[in-house]
Amino acid sequence: MTSPAESPPLAHAQAPLPHFTPAVEVLSAEKTYPNGTQALLPVDLTIEEGEFVTLLGPSGCGKSTLLKMVAGLLEPTDGRLHLWRKPVAQLDESGKKMAFVFQSPTLMPWASVQTNVRLPLDLAGVPRAEADARVTEALALVGLSKFANALPRALSGGMQMRVSIARGLVTQPDLLLMDEPFGALDEITRHKLDADLLDLWRKKKLTVIFVTHSIHEAVFLSSRVVMMAARPGRVVEEFRIDAPYPRTADFMVSPEFSRYAKLLQDSLLRASVDTEETVA
Amino acid sequence: MSTPFPSAPMASPVVTAHPAAAPRSAPAPVAAKLAAKATPKRPPLMGQPRVLIALWQGLVTAMELPPYLVPSPILMMKTLFTDWAALGGSLWVTVKITVLAFVVATVAGVLISFLFVQSKRIETALFPYAVLLQVTPIVAVAPLIIIWVKDPTASMVICAALVALFPIISNTTLGLRSVEPDLQSYFQLNRATRLQTLLRLRIPSALPYFFGGLRISSGLALIGAVVAEFVAGTRGPGGGRGYPKLAAGASPQHPPMFAALLLISLTGVALFVLMAWLTRVALGGWHASETSHD
Numbered sequence: 312m313t314s315p316a317e318s319p320p321l322a323h324a325q326a327p328l329p330h331f332t333p334a335v336e337v338l339s340a341e342k343t344y345p346n347g348t349q350a351l352l353p354v355d356l357t358i359e360e361g362e363f364v365t366l367l368g369p370s371g372c373g374k375s376t377l378l379k380m381v382a383g384l385l386e387p388t389d390g391r392l393h394l395w396r397k398p399v400a401q402l403d404e405s406g407k408k409m410a411f412v413f414q415s416p417t418l419m420p421w422a423s424v425q426t427n428v429r430l431p432l433d434l435a436g437v438p439r440a441e442a443d444a445r446v447t448e449a450l451a452l453v454g455l456s457k458f459a460n461a462l463p464r465a466l467s468g469g470m471q472m473r474v475s476i477a478r479g480l481v482t483q484p485d486l487l488l489m490d491e492p493f494g495a496l497d498e499i500t501r502h503k504l505d506a507d508l509l510d511l512w513r514k515k516k517l518t519v520i521f522v523t524h525s526i527h528e529a530v531f532l533s534s535r536v537v538m539m540a541a542r543p544g545r546v547v548e549e550f551r552i553d554a555p556y557p558r559t560a561d562f563m564v565s566p567e568f569s570r571y572a573k574l575l576q577d578s579l580l581r582a583s584v585d586t587e588e589t590v591a
Numbered sequence: 592m593s594t595p596f597p598s599a600p601m602a603s604p605v606v607t608a609h610p611a612a613a614p615r616s617a618p619a620p621v622a623a624k625l626a627a628k629a630t631p632k633r634p635p636l637m638g639q640p641r642v643l644i645a646l647w648q649g650l651v652t653a654m655e656l657p658p659y660l661v662p663s664p665i666l667m668m669k670t671l672f673t674d675w676a677a678l679g680g681s682l683w684v685t686v687k688i689t690v691l692a693f694v695v696a697t698v699a700g701v702l703i704s705f706l707f708v709q710s711k712r713i714e715t716a717l718f719p720y721a722v723l724l725q726v727t728p729i730v731a732v733a734p735l736i737i738i739w740v741k742d743p744t745a746s747m748v749i750c751a752a753l754v755a756l757f758p759i760i761s762n763t764t765l766g767l768r769s770v771e772p773d774l775q776s777y778f779q780l781n782r783a784t785r786l787q788t789l790l791r792l793r794i795p796s797a798l799p800y801f802f803g804g805l806r807i808s809s810g811l812a813l814i815g816a817v818v819a820e821f822v823a824g825t826r827g828p829g830g831g832r833g834y835p836k837l838a839a840g841a842s843p844q845h846p847p848m849f850a851a852l853l854l855i856s857l858t859g860v861a862l863f864v865l866m867a868w869l870t871r872v873a874l875g876g877w878h879a880s881e882t883s884h885d
Contacts, residue, residue: 384779415773
């Protein structure tokens with residue numbers, strides 16, 4: 312994405328091509344349900360390693376469907392999805408790991424915080440001592456070390472979501488998929504978790520795909536926003552949010568932030584208008 | 592004297608109903624509950640056992656009812672002591688059959704449920720037979736079983752287990768299927784094996800339903816045991832054991848039948864309380880049914 316500057320014409324043609332590793336490649340993947348409902352028209356999307364991409368759109372636009380196809384929870388009706396150049400089902404061969412964080416904390420209510428976070432390691436057969444060390448580390452990352460032995464019901468919604476994130480991080484994933492993870496939380500808690508998530512993303516050099524319907528959240532978090540529209544679900548526009556990281560609370564009140572928010576809002580309105588016309 | 596006559600005989604089941612209600616109001620060990628100690632929330636005056644028993648005694652005395660119609664509580668307690676040898680022996684037979692049948696029904700029910708949840712097709716194919724088993728009256732089937740199975744205890748255990756089986760199958764199957772979809776997806780994403788999913792997800796999710804089934808089945812096992820004893824007593828080779836031996840052998844002058852009835856009811860209540868306690872131990876920490884009212 313080099314911009315043609317005032318340098319001599321065609322000088323950039325000989326510059327080295329930008330090098331990047333695609334983490335996620337969605338190759339014309341689409342989803343049609345057996346009853347004929349088109350959940351998602353063919354999507355082409357390439358996500359580089361280390362990007363923070365947000366899927367933004369009104370409900371029914373297929374953003375969760377797209378995320379679940381990337382995770383391998385849904386099969387595309389047509390098209391393919393690759394993770395590090397391997398089909399989603401063969402992710403293990405690339406030596407990369409993926410973690411999924413759901414909209415609700417989806418914790419096991421009968422198990423302690425510690426056991427919940429250890430679950431993916433237990434399922435993978437990681438030795439207990441090593442697993443426990445990593446659980447301790449993951450809980451420290453989300454600031455819940457003191458609650459290792461608590462049951463989920465003893466925690467607030469925001470804390471439960473942190474446990475869910477710790478469970479996602481404990482496998483040391485390269486790709487983190489998040490399906491409206493903070494949608495059910497109050498605004499203050501959400502801002503806090505958004506900021507924490509950005510820290511983790513930078514610290515761990517993760518690739519993140521984040522589904523949301525909040526414009527502010529999208530602008531604050533993303534390096535790129537993919538705008539989607541509903542009925543039928545499809546990708547309509549993409550935006551690069553070039554504001555530098557680390558982004559702080561100051562960024563949220565800056566004119567730059569407002570400009571991006573306005574841009575996305577207009578786009579979201581257009582996407583919604585399209586939808587209404589299709590319905591009518 | 593204006594009190595209607597039938598109120599006195601009805602007193603017996605009402606008395607036994609109280610300890611059944613107790614575990615809901617007092618989260619304490621079984622012994623304490625049975626001892627009917629002063630709990631923070633007392634049942635209304637009419638529901639208190641001592642009031643009902645006093646009322647019963649008063650009515651029997653006041654109306655001069657003969658003991659073969661309705662024995663007074665005092666007479667019943669006396670009988671319990673004087674006839675304890677016969678009563679206790681018979682009760683032991685019934686309790687043994689009940690407990691054996693309950694264990695058999697629980698183990699069989701759980702195994703059948705595991706089979707059912709392996710695939711929807713297996714369940715569709717076999718569930719009707721479970722229903723058939725449930726709706727066929729045990730009194731009609733018991734004579735056959737008693738003829739087929741030589742050992743009288745075994746035959747009665749089978750009868751009682753058949754009665755107690757269905758709630759366990761039905762509830763456990765429902766429970767094993769009641770897994771939160773996202774959590775199920777999470778296990779799928781982490782490539783959990785069938786066994787891992789069963790042990791770590793399905794079984795814990797099913798526990799609240801399973802214990803609900805146990806509560807129903809414990810009472811049914813007792814009813815099934817008594818019915819089987821009756822049938823065995825009239826048709827079988829054993830010549831009658833347990834509860835019916837008492838009921839049948841009771842002379843009109845003595846109230847052991849009522850004492851036996853009291854013992855059987857108390858056994859049922861004890862089983863229920865035990866199940867409630869087990870449920871609390873297993874789910875107390877996390878499930879809404881056990882945590883919402885404290």
